[in-house]
Amino acid sequence: MxxxxxxxxxxxxxxxxxxxxxxxxxxxxxxxxxxxxxxxxxxxxxxxxxxxxxxxxxxxxxxxxxxxxxxxxxxxxxxxxxxxxxxxxxxxxxxxxxxKQSYGFMTADRFSDGDELWMLSTGTGLGPFVSILRDPMAWKKFRHLVLVHCVRHAKEFAYQDQLFALQKNSPEGLAKLHIVQSATRETENRSGRLSGRITSLLENGELEKKVGIPITTASSRIMLCGNPEMIEDTRRILHLRGLRPCRRALPGQFVTENYW
Ligand SMILES: Cc1cc2nc3c(=O)[nH]c(=O)nc-3n(C[C@H](O)[C@H](O)[C@H](O)COP(=O)(O)OP(=O)(O)OC[C@H]3O[C@@H](n4cnc5c(N)ncnc54)[C@H](O)[C@@H]3O)c2cc1C
Structure with a gap:
């Protein structure tokens, strides 16, 4: 070696x-x-x-x-x-x-305002959101934290026990955590789970209906992580709804991180 x-x-x-x-x-x-x-x-x-x-x-x-x-x-x-x-x-x-150095800009302090932080992930794209949810910053900054994890098979819902424990034990006065799981290749999903891709769930309104909060330019701030195809397609959907990516000089409503 x-x-x-x-x-x-x-x-x-x-x-x-x-x-x-x-x-x-x-x-x-x-x-x-x-x-x-x-x-x-x-x-x-x-x-x-x-x-x-x-x-x-x-x-x-x-x-x-x-x-x-x-x-x-x-x-x-x-x-x-x-x-x-x-x-x-x-x-x-x-x-x-x-x-020795850490990298990346998909952090909660990227957004200067907003009431809800939506974290949309596919597969291992869940990773950064686990860290964000283990840290107090986003819990204090937003009123609602919405974690969406999309996988192919239900057995791929990693970290779910830890995430549901965070949801259950979140202290009074901090944000409310919403967890949405979607498995695209399961014929039958456990109650409460969805079964479509993130893009379909956004286009048919199922995601917002499930959470009970609409995505708006005024109050939604969104992070997208994982499969580049999901990110590209979601970016297009968000654009059509008036949301814009955060740029260095221009505040926007969403940030993205492609894994490949
Ligand atoms: C900013 C950033 C953060 C990343 N964080 C993670 C992470 O936390 N966990 C993680 O597993 N990977 C992560 N990746 C991907 C990781 O860096 C490698 O690409 C991955 O481990 C595959 O490397 P490899 O050499 O084995 O495959 P390669 O020979 O590099 O093959 C790459 C191919 O594998 C597929 N692929 C790569 N990554 C993934 C993935 N995560 N899920 C499904 N398919 C994939 C794609 O088809 C890609 O074209 C991240 C990538 C980036 C750019």
């Missing part, structure tokens, strides 16, 4: 401390946290694995809270994927390179 190649001022070798397997190809893992490592909930880290030739680096959303003393990530194994073929077998005690 060409580990020396990775030992730069930019990155540090951390240790895997726990691995949780949700399904055969979905898992979360925790690592030690580099000393002084700073991030805002919603940001991502860059992780590196050494190979016999060149080291491989990939972006990973952090799912732990900014004040946890470890870093946690949620990953899928991509069949034949250069990085995840190595990552899928990690176990406690293994090393993983972590860039």
């Amino acid at each position: 060409n580990t020396e190649a990775l030992a730069t001022d930019k990155a540090i070798r951390e240790t895997v401390i726990a691995v949780h397997r949700w399904t055969d190809d979905l898992f979360s893992f925790k690592t030690t946290r580099p000393q002084g490592y700073q991030f805002t909930a919603g940001q991502y880290a860059r992780l590196g694995l050494a190979t016999d030739s060149d080291p491989i680096w990939r972006a990973y959303s952090i799912t732990s809270a900014p004040d946890d003393d470890y870093l946690e990530y949620y990953s899928v194994t991509v069949p034949g994927g250069a990085f995840t073929t190595l990552l899928k077998d990690i176990k406690p005690g293994d090393g993983i390179w972590t860039e």
Whole structure:
């Protein structure tokens, strides 16, 4: 293993401390946290694995809270994927390179106003929202937090126990958390779940009906994370409804993060 190649001022070798397997190809893992490592909930880290030739680096959303003393990530194994073929077998005690800097702009402080924060995710795009919900910032900033997680099969609803626990135990006076789960390939969904893609649920009004809150330019602020096709199609739907992306100089109503 060409580990020396990775030992730069930019990155540090951390240790895997726990691995949780949700399904055969979905898992979360925790690592030690580099000393002084700073991030805002919603940001991502860059992780590196050494190979016999060149080291491989990939972006990973952090799912732990900014004040946890470890870093946690949620990953899928991509069949034949250069990085995840190595990552899928990690176990406690293994090393993983972590860039000392955190990245990304999909954070609750991107929005200067708004009453409701909608977090729309597909698959592992849930990751940054787990961190956002584990941190007090968004709970204080908004009146409603709406988490939408869309997967193919119900077994892919990772983190749901933790998320429903957050919903149940949220302190009085903070935002109300709404959790909407949709599994697109289940013929029968457990009561309360939806069964369409995010784009269909937006177009046919089912999503807003389920939550009981309309999406408006005045009060809705939206984050989109995961599959680029979902993001592109949703962006088009939001545009038609008058919502605009946040730009550096121009406040808008939504921010996006494509995973590939
Ligand atoms: C800002 C950012 C944050 C990211 N955060 C995460 C994260 O928290 N968890 C995570 O699993 N991945 C995340 N990714 C994707 C991750 O960086 C890698 O692309 C992924 O691990 C696959 O790497 P690979 O080398 O195994 O596959 P590659 O050989 O790079 O193959 C890439 C192909 O795999 C598919 N793919 C990549 N990522 C995913 C995914 N997450 N779900 C489904 N299909 C995918 C796409 O078809 C893509 O074309 C993120 C990407 C970005 C840009």
